[in-house]
Amino acid sequence: MTQICFSKQIGFLCCPPLTRQTSFAVLYLRKEFSSSFHKRQYCIAPNLPVVQQNSRCTSSSYDxxxxxxxxxxxxxxxxxxxxxxxxxxxxxxxxxxxxxxxxxxxxxxxxxxxxxxxxxxxxxxxxxxxxxxxxxxxxxxxxxxxxxxxxxxxxxxxxxxxxxxxxxxxxxxxxxxxxxxxxxxxxxxxxxxxxxxxxxxxxxxxxxxxxxxxxxxxxxxxxxxxxxxxxxxxxxxxxxxxxxxxxxxxxxxxxxxxxxxxxxxxxxxxxxxxxxRFPKKWFWLQCNSFCTEKDLSVTSVGAIRRVLLKLEQEETVGMLSIHHRGRHYLFTNWTSFYVTWEVASWGSWNVVAESTDYFAVLRAWCDSPGHILLGPALNGLQPNTRESLLGHLQIQITEKSTRCKVLDDYSNLAAVEVGGEDKYCWDTVWTDTVLQLPLLLRNVIQYFDGVE
Structure with a gap:
């Protein structure tokens, strides 16, 4: 069982609500896993710096x-x-x-x-x-x-x-x-x-x-x-x-x-x-212009999509991807234990993911109201998407064995987005978790991954 606390509405731990001044230090993870063979329990509370609001991103050539x-x-x-x-x-x-x-x-x-x-x-x-x-x-x-x-x-x-x-x-x-x-x-x-x-x-x-x-x-x-x-x-x-x-x-x-x-x-x-058509409901985050790292790209998405082989069948999918200095840290249900998120109707995105070796936290927020974009629906393009290119995003990766920070960076040039089939799908904060697939299916996906 995986439990995650982002805000006081969740109620697992006593956490203050996330605001744009909130540090990563308020994000606590507690994962409990038990089986007939073993049981483990641990808590990670990274001591991360508060985002510097006046940080300015710079670009640099790449060799x-x-x-x-x-x-x-x-x-x-x-x-x-x-x-x-x-x-x-x-x-x-x-x-x-x-x-x-x-x-x-x-x-x-x-x-x-x-x-x-x-x-x-x-x-x-x-x-x-x-x-x-x-x-x-x-x-x-x-x-x-x-x-x-x-x-x-x-x-x-x-x-x-x-x-x-x-x-x-x-x-x-x-x-x-x-x-x-x-x-x-x-x-x-x-x-x-x-x-x-x-x-x-x-x-x-x-x-x-x-x-x-x-x-x-x-x-x-x-x-x-x-x-x-x-x-x-x-x-x-x-x-x-x-x-x-x-x-x-x-x-x-x-x-x-x-x-x-x-x-x-x-x-x-x-x-x-x-x-x-686009998914029934989704969020999307993207950034590849950061304050410190020139060789860094982050993409995260969560969605409720259709499985066409079954009538009216849907599934929730989620992903957090970090390309950093030539290495790809990919958190999906076939590469990690879980990907979990809490996303507001607008203005706040929080994603946590964990694999065998790494623990990742992404936090994004946006003060801009954004723009309404047209996205594909069954009857053509419809105003079902809200996006801003002025999002703030902080990404952090911790290596679990050493508890050393592999990455900790910030940007004020993130693309942030939410969307859905109708206005009612975002009446409440969207909290969801995508758990690890069964071992056999994970192995099949990873074995053939990268082959067209």
């Missing part, structure tokens, strides 16, 4: 720039043959630590009864841009990652048609001949978008992308599937999920609402999801 190949990189690789709604979404984020600013570009590729539709949302700390690609021409590569859009209308229609079939163009030609659209490959991402309702809200960008971490330990393990190799089985889980690049660096420029932002070795993060 090793390489190509990483994770599963699920191909565009539209999992489109079912059966007709019905299907989406494939991509999330691209670049952070500018010196300015305490981030930009996220979110693409949605939707198959509806009327055909395919394509949209993009661009989020930064203060504004949200939404663009629908009308009269657009979509292209994607079959054998590797690459896709793009040409939006041609009016006087630009003939100019674009002179270029031939939609395809990847030289950046100078793209920006000169394609007024609206984007193109994205493993190494380069550029485009130009305008908000559907506010023409003064514009965004253009040109970024070279250098990979550092995909999903797995660097240089040793094969790159892995975020949701294990089971994510390759069609019609098993909905939605599918894959972190394509846990950490990378971008170089180039952004232009947002007329202001230019030079990008020099700024942190980049990329992920993908696909299926019929």
């Amino acid at each position: 090793e720039k390489r190509i990483v190949f994770t599963p699920h990189w191909k565009v539209l690789e999992a489109v079912p043959l059966l007709k019905g709604y299907f989406f494939e979404g991509y999330y691209f984020r670049v952070s500018i630590p010196e300015l305490s600013e981030s930009f996220s570009i979110i693409y949605a590729l939707e198959r509806k009864s009327s055909g395919w539709e394509y949209t993009a949302q661009v989020l930064n700390s203060k504004s949200l841009l939404f663009h629908t690609f009308k009269n657009s021409q979509f292209w994607h590569l079959e054998d590797t990652f690459g896709m793009g859009q040409w939006q041609l209308e009016g006087s630009t229609l003939k100019v674009g048609m002179d270029l031939g079939l939609p395809r990847q163009l030289d950046p100078s030609i793209f920006f000169h001949r394609i007024p609206l659209g984007f193109q994205w490959t493993r190494h380069y991402h550029c485009g130009s978008l305008i908000d559907d309702k506010d023409s003064s809200l514009s965004f253009s960008w040109s970024l070279d992308i250098h990979s550092i971490d995909g999903w797995g330990s660097r240089g040793r393990d094969p790159q892995r599937s975020t949701a294990s190799w089971l994510s390759h089985i069609p019609f098993l889980f909905d939605p599918g999920y894959q972190v394509l690049m846990a950490h990378g660096l971008g170089n180039g420029w952004l232009r947002w609402k007329g202001r230019s932002y030079p990008i020099r070795d700024c942190p980049v993060y990329i992920e993908k999801n696909w299926g019929q």
Whole structure:
């Protein structure tokens, strides 16, 4: 039995409620395990520092720039043959630590009864841009990652048609001949978008992308599937999920609402999801720009998702992932004892996880109200997501055998998010625990993990 106390509402220990001034020291873990063979009990109360509110994150160049190949990189690789709604979404984020600013570009590729539709949302700390690609021409590569859009209308229609079939163009030609659209490959991402309702809200960008971490330990393990190799089985889980690049660096420029932002070795993060709709309920946290460590990326998610092989069957899944100096600390139900969390409807996220060797604590909070994003539902994109790029996040890992801190860092540039099918699913604080899978199933998942 695993018991966890985050606040006085839980009632296991007398703990003060978590606020943004609260230290990690108020998080206590007590784990009891008993069987016919043995019984153990211990308590860990790390003496961790209070978060420094005025800490400022900085970026730095990284020596090793390489190509990483994770599963699920191909565009539209999992489109079912059966007709019905299907989406494939991509999330691209670049952070500018010196300015305490981030930009996220979110693409949605939707198959509806009327055909395919394509949209993009661009989020930064203060504004949200939404663009629908009308009269657009979509292209994607079959054998590797690459896709793009040409939006041609009016006087630009003939100019674009002179270029031939939609395809990847030289950046100078793209920006000169394609007024609206984007193109994205493993190494380069550029485009130009305008908000559907506010023409003064514009965004253009040109970024070279250098990979550092995909999903797995660097240089040793094969790159892995975020949701294990089971994510390759069609019609098993909905939605599918894959972190394509846990950490990378971008170089180039952004232009947002007329202001230019030079990008020099700024942190980049990329992920993908696909299926019929987003989970029934979820939270999501991501950060790869920290105050002390330049070689660090953190992702955590908890969700209630559908198991499609059984009618109306659902399951709760949770994960805490830390890529740190080339090593991947992964806490899931096939790698650790448990992942447990307490998440408010907005403003507070607390995650604790434990494996055989390590104990991890993540705490995040957000003073910003965030923005409402559109996410896939059964009837298309719906306002079911709230996200902010101004979250505070502190992550700590302790090695259990020595009780030494492996990692303790803070950021004020975390992406924090909650979402759900309806407004009632977040009426109360969400407290849940994902426990370890049976040994045989864990071994099967780990044996084939990383194999496409």
